[in-house]
Amino acid sequence: MTTIRHCIPARPASDGAGVKIKRVVPTGDYSVMDPFLMLDEIRSEDGSDYAAGFPAHPHRGFESITYMRQGQLEHQDHMGNRGVISSGGAQWMTAGRGVIHSEMPLQQDGAFHGFQLWLNLPAAEKMRAAEYHNLEPGDIPTVLVGKHLIRVLGGNLTVGTEIISGPIRNRATAPQVWDIEMKGDAPLVLPLDAAMACLLYLYEGKVEVAGEPLREAQLVSLEHRGEITLRTANSARLLLLAGKPLAEPVVQYGPFVMNSRQQIETAIQDYQAGTLVAE
Numbered sequence: 001m002t003t004i005r006h007c008i009p010a011r012p013a014s015d016g017a018g019v020k021i022k023r024v025v026p027t028g029d030y031s032v033m034d035p036f037l038m039l040d041e042i043r044s045e046d047g048s049d050y051a052a053g054f055p056a057h058p059h060r061g062f063e064s065i066t067y068m069r070q071g072q073l074e075h076q077d078h079m080g081n082r083g084v085i086s087s088g089g090a091q092w093m094t095a096g097r098g099v100i101h102s103e104m105p106l107q108q109d110g111a112f113h114g115f116q117l118w119l120n121l122p123a124a125e126k127m128r129a130a131e132y133h134n135l136e137p138g139d140i141p142t143v144l145v146g147k148h149l150i151r152v153l154g155g156n157l158t159v160g161t162e163i164i165s166g167p168i169r170n171r172a173t174a175p176q177v178w179d180i181e182m183k184g185d186a187p188l189v190l191p192l193d194a195a196m197a198c199l200l201y202l203y204e205g206k207v208e209v210a211g212e213p214l215r216e217a218q219l220v221s222l223e224h225r226g227e228i229t230l231r232t233a234n235s236a237r238l239l240l241l242a243g244k245p246l247a248e249p250v251v252q253y254g255p256f257v258m259n260s261r262q263q264i265e266t267a268i269q270d271y272q273a274g275t276l277v278a279e
Contacts, residue, residue, distance in 0.1 A: 002210040003223045006032045010041060010201075010217040016054030016103075020044065024201065024219045030120075030250040032221055034197060035173040035243045037062060037118035037250070037257060039219060041203060047109035054103040058276055059095035060267045061126040061257040063119040065168075065177060066091045066103065067153060071112035075134070077101035078277050083134030085114075090140065090153055092168045094131040096121070098267075098276035115239065122172045122246050123259050130277070139167045147184040153177040155242070158191050176242040182207060182232045190240065194226035198242040205236030214238075 010022035024039040026032040044050055053073075066073065067090040075091055076082045078100040085091050093099065105112060121128070141152050143164050150157060152166040155176030166177065176196070182188055182205070192198060199221050200207075202214040208231045214220060222228065230238075249259045256267040270276040 001225060002228055004210050004212055004220050005223050006221045008032065008219045008221075009215070010039075010219070013040075015040070016057075017052035019052060019054065020049040022217055030252075031245070031247070033199060033219075034245040034247065034250075035120045035175070036199060036241055037120050037252070039118075039201060039239075039241075040116045041114075041201075041217070043113045043203075045109075045111050047107070047112075050105055050112050051108050053105050056100055056102045057255055058098060058100050058271050059255045060098045060270075060276065061095060061263075062121050063092065063094045063171075065117045065119065065153065066093075066114065067117075067177075067179070068114040069179075071110070071114065072106040073114065074104050074106050075101060075132070077130075077132060079130060079132065081132040081134075083132070085134070086137065088137030088140070088151075090135040092133045092135065092154070094121070094128070096126070096128040096130045098270065098278075099130040099132075100277060117177065117241065118257070119171075119173065119175055119243070120246055120248075120250065120257060123248055125172060126258060126263075129279075133168065135167050141166065145188060146186050148186075148188045149181040149183070151179040153179065173243040173246065176240065178240040180230070180236075180238050180240055182230065182236045182238075184235075185231070185233055188230045190228045190230070192224060192226060192228055192242055194224065195244060196242040197245050198222045198224055198228065198240070201239040201241070203237055203239070205232060205234065207232045207236040207238060
């Protein structure tokens, strides 16, 4: 049986150099989304909402997954990495000990739609070396389940006897990140490890789970027993996010996510001293 445990609405917010976003973040209790920390959605056709982008800024202690449905976003970082996330592409970045990067739109107007998800790192890995992976649209497997289309950005999706694996795996939290496009009224049944926390974020259309309709721009956490059934009368688009909870203390201050206030203060001092990204 599946039940809805928590509902977290996306709130209007601004980040970077004034980019307008919708943000989902728990209020105080990070266990609600564990092992995930935050989800941002950018969606606009007005360049003034996003063109200023996200100039160089630091991170420490977590991973970020950036996924573009429409538009182009350029990433550059202190390691010399440079990549363009185009429509249907993504980037998976491990901040670890520290990264300084920028994310800048390569357009001044027109449709721009994307997501950024923050995924926590276990305490033992928060100071690991930073990594960056640019994922072209063709790197992300797409599978048709009936009439429903699923893009597997991370983790493994079992369809019958076949296992479809996303490009990023072998993480401590075993993150599953799927972009689902539902078509038609046939239910979509998704197998999932019963030990995993599961979140759904509806960004277009109407869908029902556990007998309850979901609202657009709202994230829900689910209690489940290894299987989730989604239903729509016509069409819907949503993200499914699942992973193994860490059940560790979470202290966030801006771009830093650690386990204690002292570690946050150290991160701030390291950044101010220019040693955040030192080996």
